Amino acid sequence: MSTQLKSFSKPHILVTNDDGIFAPGLYALYESLSAIADVTVVAPDSERSAVGHAITITDPLRVTSFEKFGKFFGYAVNGTPADCVKIAYFALLERKPDMVVSGINYGSNTGINIIYSGTVSAATEGTILGIPSFAVSLTTFKDADFTFAAKFAAKLAPLVLSNRLPKGTFLNVNVPNVPETEIRGVAITRMGMAIYDDKYDKRTDPRNRDYYWLTGSKRDNDEGEDTDDGAIQKNMVSITPIHYDLTNHGILEELKMWKIDK
Amino acid sequence: MSTQLKSFSKPHILVTNDDGIFAPGLYALYESLSAIADVTVVAPDSERSAVGHAITITDPLRVTSFEKFGKFFGYAVNGTPADCVKIAYFALLERKPDMVVSGINYGSNTGINIIYSGTVSAATEGTILGIPSFAVSLTTFKDADFTFAAKFAAKLAPLVLSNRLPKGTFLNVNVPNVPETEIRGVAITRMGMAIYDDKYDKRTDPRNRDYYWLTGSKRDNDEGEDTDDGAIQKNMVSITPIHYDLTNHGILEELKMWKIDK
Numbered sequence: 001m002s003t004q005l006k007s008f009s010k011p012h013i014l015v016t017n018d019d020g021i022f023a024p025g026l027y028a029l030y031e032s033l034s035a036i037a038d039v040t041v042v043a044p045d046s047e048r049s050a051v052g053h054a055i056t057i058t059d060p061l062r063v064t065s066f067e068k069f070g071k072f073f074g075y076a077v078n079g080t081p082a083d084c085v086k087i088a089y090f091a092l093l094e095r096k097p098d099m100v101v102s103g104i105n106y107g108s109n110t111g112i113n114i115i116y117s118g119t120v121s122a123a124t125e126g127t128i129l130g131i132p133s134f135a136v137s138l139t140t141f142k143d144a145d146f147t148f149a150a151k152f153a154a155k156l157a158p159l160v161l162s163n164r165l166p167k168g169t170f171l172n173v174n175v176p177n178v179p180e181t182e183i184r185g186v187a188i189t190r191m192g193m194a195i196y197d198d199k200y201d202k203r204t205d206p207r208n209r210d211y212y213w214l215t216g217s218k219r220d221n222d223e224g225e226d227t228d229d230g231a232i233q234k235n236m237v238s239i240t241p242i243h244y245d246l247t248n249h250g251i252l253e254e255l256k257m258w259k260i261d262k
Numbered sequence: 263m264s265t266q267l268k269s270f271s272k273p274h275i276l277v278t279n280d281d282g283i284f285a286p287g288l289y290a291l292y293e294s295l296s297a298i299a300d301v302t303v304v305a306p307d308s309e310r311s312a313v314g315h316a317i318t319i320t321d322p323l324r325v326t327s328f329e330k331f332g333k334f335f336g337y338a339v340n341g342t343p344a345d346c347v348k349i350a351y352f353a354l355l356e357r358k359p360d361m362v363v364s365g366i367n368y369g370s371n372t373g374i375n376i377i378y379s380g381t382v383s384a385a386t387e388g389t390i391l392g393i394p395s396f397a398v399s400l401t402t403f404k405d406a407d408f409t410f411a412a413k414f415a416a417k418l419a420p421l422v423l424s425n426r427l428p429k430g431t432f433l434n435v436n437v438p439n440v441p442e443t444e445i446r447g448v449a450i451t452r453m454g455m456a457i458y459d460d461k462y463d464k465r466t467d468p469r470n471r472d473y474y475w476l477t478g479s480k481r482d483n484d485e486g487e488d489t490d491d492g493a494i495q496k497n498m499v500s501i502t503p504i505h506y507d508l509t510n511h512g513i514l515e516e517l518k519m520w521k522i523d524k
Contacts, residue, residue, distance in 0.1 A: 052314030052344070053377045060473035061462070082314070082378075083476075091462040091474055112390060115315045115506055116344075128374060128457060156522065163520050168455070169510045183524045188517045190509040193430070195390060200323070200353040211322035212353055214345075237524060241517055243510040244377055247452040248431045248503040255450045255503055258425050260418065262445045262499060 011161060013037040014097035014126070016084045017105060018118030020047045021066050021076045025104035025138065028146035030073075032154040033101060040097065041066075041074025042088040044081060044118075049107075053121040054080045061087055081122035089129055099161060100126030104149045105137035108174050110228040110238065111192035111218070123170045124244050132160050133170040139232050140177035148183060149175035152237060168245055174228055174238040187236040192227030194218055273423060275299040276359035276388070278346045279367065280380030282309045283328050283338045287366035287400065290408035292335075294416040295363060302359065303328075303336025304350040306343060306380075311369075315383040316342045323349055343384035351391055361423060362388030366411045367399035370436050372490040372500065373454035373480070385432045386506050394422050395432040401494050402439035410445060411437035414499060430507055436490055436500040449498040454489030456480055 013033050017026045021043040033039050045064065056079045066076040075092055077084050085100055102122035109117040119135045126133030134156065138149045152175060160171065172191075176183065198216035205211055224230060231238035275295050279288045283305040295301050307326065318341045328338040337354055339346050347362055364384035371379040381397050388395030396418065400411045414437060422433065434453075438445065460478035467473055486492060493500035 047320070050317050050319045052316040052342075052383065054314040054316050055312050055378055055476065057312045057476055058309070060465075060467075060475050062471070062473050080314075086460055086476070087462055087474060090460050091464065112506075114508055115386065115390075116317055121314065124377065128377075152524065159520060159522060166510065166513055169513060180524075185524050186522045188514055190511065190514065191507060193507065198348055198352050200349055202353065203322070205322075209324070211324050212349060213322050214317065214319055214348070239517065239522065241510040241513045242508045244374075244508070245453060245455065246376055246504045246506070246508075248428065248505040249452065251428055251431060251503045252450055252452065255501065258421060260421060260448045260501065262414065262442075262447050 011037045011098040012095050013039050013099045013101055013157065014085065014088050015039055015041050016043045016081055016102050016122045018044065018048045018051065018081045019106050020044050021074060023106065025106050025146050028150040029101060029104050029153055032150035033157060036154055036157060040093060042077060042084045042092060043074060044084060045076035045078050048080050048118045050116045051080045051118040052116055053082055053124060055082050055086065056080060063087065063092065081118040082125040085122050085125040097131055099157060100131050100133040101136065101153060101157065103136035104146050106144055107137065107141050108139035108232065109135060109137040109172060110174050110232065111194050112196065114172060114191055114242065120172055127168060127170040127244060132165060134160055134173055136173040136175065138175050138177050144177060148180040169241050169243045172240045172242045174232055176232050176235045178235055182235055183237060184235045187231035187238055189228045189231050189238045189240045190226055191240055192224065192229045193222040194229060195221065273299045273360040274357050275301050275361045275363055275419065276347065276350050277301055277303050278305045278343055278364050278384045280306065280310045280313065280343045281368050282306050283336060285368065287368050287408050290412040291363060291366050291415055294412035295419060298416055298419060302355060304339060304346045304354060305336060306346060307338035307340050310342050310380045312378045313342045313380040314378050315344055315386060317344050317348065318342060325349065325354065343380040344387040347384050347387040359393055361419060362393050362395040363398065363415060363419065365398035366408050366415070368406055369399065369403050370401035370494065371397060371399040371434060372436050372494065373456050374458065376434060376453055376504065382434055389430060389432040389506060394427060396422055396435055398435040398437065400437050400439050406439060410442040431503050431505045434502045434504045436494055438494055438497045440497055444497055445499060446497045449493035449500055451490045451493050451500045451502045452488055453502055454486065454491045455484040456491060457483065
């Protein structure tokens with residue numbers, strides 16, 4: 001067996017995130033996936049949270065080699081998570097990835113937040129490119145322990161590779177921030193429909209100009225047992241199948257009855 | 263009847279876009295909707311295309327009154343289209359909007375482009391807030407004539423207000439850039455699944471550093487008669503019902519068969 005064939009015996013996983021290439025959640029994911037795969041990291045050079053599915057079209061992208069602990073760790077891109085997947089696939093990687101894993105995000109990506117999530121957008125982009133993908137997030141903003149989430153990602157990756165997801169579908173995984181012994185299992189869930197009570201703090205800057213800052217809290221008005229947030233509250237890992245076909249197919253016939261003329 | 267009641271007899275429509283408050287498509291929409299509604303414009307202070315469903319959380323937002331032809335036209339926000347809808351609803355408008363209309367976008371928002379579209383994200387945000395919404399785009403990048411698209415938006419708005427769309431659903435409208443006489447009618451469509459053959463031009467800057475620029479062309483591999491792009495090719499107005507529940511409900515049971523343990 002040639003060296004080249006041998007080196008290809010493991011799957012090739014592209015890892016990215018939206019917290020940036022410095023983020024500890026990214027490193028935890030890189031370490032755990034490296035046990036089962038050849039891992040390439042292509043991640044934003046700084047935090048790109050809540051960027052939605054933004055891509056950079058009006059500006060050039062720059063790519064920098066990034067070192068960690070004295071050796072090459074990955075590529076830092078001055079773009080969004082979706083940019084990272086695109087540029088990795090089309091420009092940086094000679095060997096195309098067999099899988100895209102995005103995370104581990106610092107903070108949950110559940111319910112309506114999925115729409116705003118850069119982490120999830122990277123998995124969407126992988127899926128658009130026809131690559132099996134998942135996003136993984138840790139549901140906390142403090143005292144993060146990525147240990148179990150990283151271990152779970154390395155367990156899930158081969159399952160996603162062997163069980164084929166339908167075209168256009170990927171998995172959005174959220175892991176409670178508790179020790180492994182307190183995890184109560186895995187739930188297959190739907191995206192919850194709880195919405196936010198947003199508010200804007202109106203403030204005045206030192207030069208006496210007004211500015212606004214977004215704040216807000218989630219209103220738990222989706223009480224379903226089967227939602228992502230519902231699973232998290234029970235200390236279960238939540239796995240939601242997400243697709244990017246946004247058509248509400250169920251209403252197409254009704255809409256034709258509107259008889260809209262030109 | 264008091265003056266106040268009289269002034270409320272028309273619906274209140276919030277108009278935004280992603281091309282920015284200077285864009286002629288926005289003004290065309292403002293003018294035509296003003297005949298049937300009280301219109302408030304809250305739009306980005308500069309172009310925010312391909313921003314996806316980004317929102318601004320790590321920076322303050324600033325709002326400026328914007329004049330056109332010597333009188334107040336609307337509010338310019340240093341944020342994304344989704345920011346504009348959010349800040350209008352939660353901070354700027356005393357009278358909540360009865361409808362959100364986003365556009366008229368310069369360029370089509372069909373197929374996979376819907377995922378990247380700032381124009382569409384504004385209608386998504388309106389829908390999340392429970393407001394009937396639609397996005398409207400003109401399918402050209404040159405010689406734009408917004409006349410018919412603007413007229414059609416003013417015809418569609420009362421239909422959307424009187425026929426109720428299901429919760430979480432809005433309309434994505436694309437109008438061919440041809441004279442009204444050449445428009446062949448209106449088609450209810452689904453989001454096409456054609457994807458892009460993306461490429462990155464690798465170039466060298468004057469300081470000898472590499473940079474990459476995204477380019478690419480659509481590969482028409484969704485031949486369906488019922489797609490948005492299919493309708494446009496027939497010179498028909500395309501109307502696609504879009505929802506933001508991203509769960510692939512059809513695969514939930516199959517996924518449970520994977521028996522994923524913690």
